[in-house]
Amino acid sequence: DTAVSQTPKYLVTQMGNDKSIKCEQNLGHDTMYWYKQDSKKFLKIMFSYNNKELIINETVPNRFSPKSPDKAHLNLHINSLELGDSAVYFCASSQVPTNTIYFGEGSWLTVV
Amino acid sequence: TQLLEQSPQFLSIQEGENLTVYCNSSSVFSSLQWYRQEPGEGPVLLVTVVTGGEVKKLKRLTFQFGDARKDSSLHITAAQPGDTGLYLCAGAVVGRGSTLGRLYFGRGTQLTVWP
Numbered sequence: 001d002t003a004v005s006q007t008p009k010y011l012v013t014q015m016g017n018d019k020s021i022k023c024e025q026n027l028g029h030d031t032m033y034w035y036k037q038d039s040k041k042f043l044k045i046m047f048s049y050n051n052k053e054l055i056i057n058e059t060v061p062n063r064f065s066p067k068s069p070d071k072a073h074l075n076l077h078i079n080s081l082e083l084g085d086s087a088v089y090f091c092a093s094s095q096v097p098t099n100t101i102y103f104g105e106g107s108w109l110t111v112v
Numbered sequence: 113t114q115l116l117e118q119s120p121q122f123l124s125i126q127e128g129e130n131l132t133v134y135c136n137s138s139s140v141f142s143s144l145q146w147y148r149q150e151p152g153e154g155p156v157l158l159v160t161v162v163t164g165g166e167v168k169k170l171k172r173l174t175f176q177f178g179d180a181r182k183d184s185s186l187h188i189t190a191a192q193p194g195d196t197g198l199y200l201c202a203g204a205v206v207g208r209g210s211t212l213g214r215l216y217f218g219r220g221t222q223l224t225v226w227p
Contacts, residue, residue, distance in 0.1 A: 105152070
């Protein structure tokens with residue numbers, strides 16, 4: 001059973017398009033995250049939700065909009081995609097306060 | 113601002129050698145974690161250390177948390193090709209939202225072990 005699953009795994013799209021990445025966790029965790037990993041492998045937090053409430057919102061363009069319909073799901077919608085958005089996006093979850101984060105397998109986004 | 117500095121950034125060694133990866137900061141952490149990420153996958157937790165001076169062993173891997181809880185090291189004995197991967201340290205900073213699960217990641221050490 002996959003603990004944190006995200007779809008799609010690969011996404012190639014043109015500049016200016018709008019796309020979404022979906023994420024689900026079956027661990028019963030209260031907190032979910034979106035991380036971005038750039039080409040140099042640096043992993044940086046974008047958003048965090050705790051029980052459907054946004055608690056961390058780093059300096060991210062407002063073209064990125066997370067949505068959490070329930071505490072097991074956290075989706076990421078990106079408007080007007082730009083070349084610089086190309087990266088691997090990881091969904092993750094944790095049960096605070098252990099802070100142990102469980103990552104999904106990542107979604108490889110390529111904007112052309 | 114990079115809260116956690118990892119070194120070295122790249123490490124390429126032969127099977128059987130020993131190695132140490134360092135994770136340093138000027139900030140104090142309530143806990144520090146080490147993850148390993150393999151190509152095409154997400155990071156997977158290896159260990160969490162929470163007490164200053166703590167040492168944890170995971171087979172051939174030894175993790176140490178500094179006495180002041182500002183740094184950590186990962187030592188691998190007799191490295192094997194299966195140890196190849198990206199090793200990431202991540203810290204929860206005291207007084208900066210650590211109870212909300214915020215972790216700050218280092219830039220990682222890419223380890224390659226050749227047979």
